[in-house]
Amino acid sequence: MLKIRQPIYDEIRRHGEETYPYECCGALLGRVEGDTRTVSGSVRCRNTRTDSASDRYEIDPVEAVRIQRDARTRGLDIIGFYHSHPDHPAQWSATDLAEAHWFGCSYVITSVEKGKAALTNSFELTGTDENNKKLADEKIEVISK
Amino acid sequence: MPQIQIPSPLRQYSGKQASVEVPAKTVGEALDGLVSQHPELKRHLYTDEGKLRAFVNVYVNDEDMRYLQKEATKLQDGDTISIVPSIAGGY
Ligand SMILES: [Zn+2]
Numbered sequence: 482m483l484k485i486r487q488p489i490y491d492e493i494r495r496h497g498e499e500t501y502p503y504e505c506c507g508a509l510l511g512r513v514e515g516d517t518r519t520v521s522g523s524v525r526c527r528n529t530r531t532d533s534a535s536d537r538y539e540i541d542p543v544e545a546v547r548i549q550r551d552a553r554t555r556g557l558d559i560i561g562f563y564h565s566h567p568d569h570p571a572q573w574s575a576t577d578l579a580e581a582h583w584f585g586c587s588y589v590i591t592s593v594e595k596g597k598a599a600l601t602n603s604f605e606l607t608g609t610d611e612n613n614k615k616l617a618d619e620k621i622e623v624i625s626k
Numbered sequence: 627m628p629q630i631q632i633p634s635p636l637r638q639y640s641g642k643q644a645s646v647e648v649p650a651k652t653v654g655e656a657l658d659g660l661v662s663q664h665p666e667l668k669r670h671l672y673t674d675e676g677k678l679r680a681f682v683n684v685y686v687n688d689e690d691m692r693y694l695q696k697e698a699t700k701l702q703d704g705d706t707i708s709i710v711p712s713i714a715g716g717y
Contacts, residue, residue: 504716513634530714537716542683542690546708549631553644558634566717574717582681582711584635606635610670 482620483561483587483603485509485520490623493523494598497565497591503534508545509561509587510552518560518587524548537576538564561587561603568593571600573616581606581616588616628656628701631708639666653686654697656707671709681712 489509496505506528511520526544530537540562549559562583566572571592573581581588584606591601603621608614627647632640640646641664648659657678661668671682678684684691685708691699701707 506713508713530716533716537714539712539714542710542712543685543688545683545710545713546631546685546688549633549708549710550706553631558644560634562713564715569717574715576717577715580681580712580714580716582635583633583713585638586635588715 482517482622483520483589484517484622484624486624486626489520489523490601490621493563493589494591494601496525496563497567497593498596498598500528500534500565501593501596502567504528504530504536504538504565504567506538506540506562506564508540508548508559509563509589510548510555510557511560512557513560513585520560521557523563535567536569559583559586561589563589563591565591565593565598568595571602573604578614578616581614582611584608584614587619589621627703628705628707630656630660631706633709633711635711636667636670636709639670640664650701652697652701653684653691653694653699653707656701657684657697683710683712684708685710 510522526540589603592599604616605619650656
């Protein structure tokens with residue numbers, strides 16, 4: 482399960498509206514306890530796939546290096562990533578699965594329809610290696626305040 | 627000693643450690659030292675042919691080792707190596 486405070490949830494959805502018709506992307510920081518990932522912050526990233534930004538995203542690894550380093554100095558970790566699907570459902574694609582390598586992390590997808598954020602779904606990358614990985618549905622609990 | 631930052635998905639194979647210190651003068655020595663300390667990491671970082679997996683990025687501080695001298699890149703005291711799997715997708 483992914484627990485996320487309302488302002489962060491709103492922010493990642495807004496990010497997808499702002500970059501529409503292109504995909505947005507970013508990292509989710511927080512802590513993991515058992516099967517629950519609790520998000521305490523999000524970081525916007527640049528989509529480096531400028532060649533095909535309406536249907537692809539990629540985060541510059543150096544951004545991930547910096548985010549990982551900064552998170553750790555605050556006692557946090559990268560616990561997931563988010564991106565948007567402009568005018569496509571909030572479901573993972575074959576490309577999303579093939580390119581997912583952060584096991585035990587959440588991949589959050591927001592569908593943005595005609596510029597407005599619609600559904601937001603989360604999937605945990607499960608499995609033990611590249612050969613048996615899956616993006617499994619996971620519940621999002623939005624915490625108000 | 628150089629420090630290697632382990633990303634969250636690989637920490638289950640590094641004894642839950644977020645960073646591992648390895649005595650090494652080059653990036654190659656550091657990675658070899660890491661997998662000898664934590665052999666379970668090996669198949670997640672390397673292909674069966676022993677090549678670093680294409681989606682595994684290795685950074686020395688803020689530089690991609692592929693644009694330095696790769697495994698031969700020399701390390702200074704206080705250098706941090708970060709292992710970061712790639713993050714991408716689409717629909
Ligand atoms: Zn996608």
